[in-house]
Amino acid sequence: MTEVELAAVMLTGALLLGILIAFAIWRARRPAKPSPSAARVGRLPKRARKDPEIAEVEIAPARLARISGKAPLEPPRDGLFDAKFEADISAAPAATPAVDEVALERCVSEAETAAQEAVADDGAEAVTLFLVPQIPLRDAVSTRSWLGGRPRLASGATWPQIDGQAADFLAQIDCSGLPRQMWDGLGPRHGALAFFIHRHRPDVHVLHVGEPAATIAPPYALNDAEGWFGPYGGIGEGDLASFAVRAFPQWPVDLVAADAVDADAREADGTSDRQATGYDIADPAFHPFDWGSLTAMAAILEARLDRLVTDPAAPDDADAATVARLERCAAINREARARALEIVAIIHDSAVLEPFSVGDATAVMAALHAIQWAVPIDSAHRAGGEPTADLATLPLTTHRADADLWVHDYRTMLFDRAKHAWCADPANLSGPARAYFEPLWRNLAAREMATVGGMFDQDPVLLALPTSGLMSRRFGDSQTLVVTIARAALAIGDFTSARAQLVR
Structure with a gap:
C-alpha cells in the first residue's frame, strides 16, 4: 500500500468517527416522548356539554341603514338560493355604482353649514x-x-x-x-x-x-x-356716433x-357735466391730445360751419336797422367760415405728413379762438316791454348757451376719447385736462x-x-x-x- 492510499484510508475513518459522535450527541439531547397518560394531563379541560345562553338582539333594518349609510336590505326569501341563481350571480358583471344624489346634496349642505358656522364664529355679517x-x-x-x-x-x-x-x-x-x-x-x-x-x-x-x-x-x-x-351723452347719437371710440x-x-x-x-344727479356752459375750448384743458382727437375736432367744426348765417336775406317788412344787422352778421360769418376751413385743411394735411405735436395743437386752438363769428339774439326788453334784436359776436372757441355752433359737440367727443386715452395711460392727457376731466369721471362713476x-x-x-x-x-x-x-x-x-x- 502506497503512502497516498494510506492517507485516504485514514481520512475516511476520521470522517466516519465524526459522524458517529454527532449522532450520539443529537440522540442524547432529544426530549423523551410523553406517555399517553401524561398527554391527557396536559390537555385543557373540556367545555361543558351545554353552551351558555346568550340573549338575542334584534336590530331593525332602518337602524342598520342609519349606521351604514345604505338602504335597508330586504329579508331573503325562504329557503336557500338555488344553484342556477347562484351561477347567474357569479357570472354577472359588476354593476357601475350610480351617482348618489342624496349623498351629493348632503355634501353640499354640509359645506354650506360649515361655511356659515365659520362666518358666525368670525363675528362678521355678510357684505x-x-x-x-x-x-x-x-x-x-x-x-x-x-x-x-x-x-x-x-x-x-x-x-x-x-x-x-x-x-x-x-x-x-x-x-x-x-x-x-x-x-x-x-x-x-x-x-x-x-x-x-x-x-x-x-x-x-x-x-x-x-x-x-x-x-x-x-x-x-x-x-x-x-x-x-x-x-355717454350725445356721442352715441346722430352724426356724432361716428366719432365715438368703439371699445369698452x-x-x-x-x-x-x-x-x-x-x-x-x-x-x-350729475347734471353739471351736461349743462356746462360759459367755457372756452381754447383753455388747455380742452385741447386735442392726439391726431385722433384733433382730426375729429376738425371734422365736427367743418360740418357745423354750414350752420353759420351767411345769407343776408331779410324779411320784406324788416326795417333798415334789421337789414343792416343781418348784412353785418353774414359778412362776419363768411369771413369766419373761410378762415376756419383753411385751418381744417391744414389739420387734415398735417395728419398725414407730421407726427402729432402738443405745440401745434395749441397753435390751432389759438387760431380758432382768434376767429369771430356772429349770431342774432334777443337782448333785454325795452322800457315799453318789447324785446330788441341784437347781434352777438364771440370767438369760435367759446360756448354760450344761446349761441352754440359746434363747441358742445366737440367737448362731447373729447370727453369720450379722453377717458379711453387716460385709461391706456394717464400721461396721454395734460395736467389741465386731467384736472378738468377726472372729477367729472369720478362723479359719473359714483x-x-x-x-x-x-x-x-x-x-x-x-x-x-x-x-x-x-x-x-x-x-x-x-x-x-x-x-x-x-x-x-x-x-x-x-x-x-x-x-x-x-x-x-
Missing part, C-alpha cells in the same frame, strides 16, 4: 362690495380687478364662446380680495372670476381662473349694431365695502358703481353691472345686468350654471 373705479389711477399694470378692457385667463386658454359666437368680456374680479363672509363663506378665495356675456342677449359665461396669465385681446371688432355698446375702456376698480362708500355721491355680493331672488349675486356711460355700456333700456348662481353650485365651485337677467 356687499362696490367696484369703485380708481380715479386717479394708482397702478394700472398690477391691478387685480377691473371692468371692461381685456381679460387675463389661464395660460393656453382660448377666448370663451356662447352658442358658437365669441363672447363679450365684462369684468374680472380678484377672489383673494373678497372678504371671508362674502356669499356666506361660499365660493373661491383664490384666483379670479372672469365674466363674459353673449353679444346680443343676456346669457353669461363665468370662469374661475386659478392662475391668471397674460391678457387676451378679443377676436372681433366692436361693431355690432345690436350689442351692448352705449357711450379697461377701468381698474377697488373692492370697497358698501358702508364705506359715500351714499350722497351715488345719489347725485352713480354707476357695480357691486358683488348680496342676494337676488334668493340666490347669491356674483355681479351686478349697471348701464354705465363711463364704461360705454348700455343694458337694454338703461337697465342693470344681474348675474346670480345657486348656492349649491357656488358651494362646489360650479359656475357653469350662472345666469343673468336685466332688471331696473
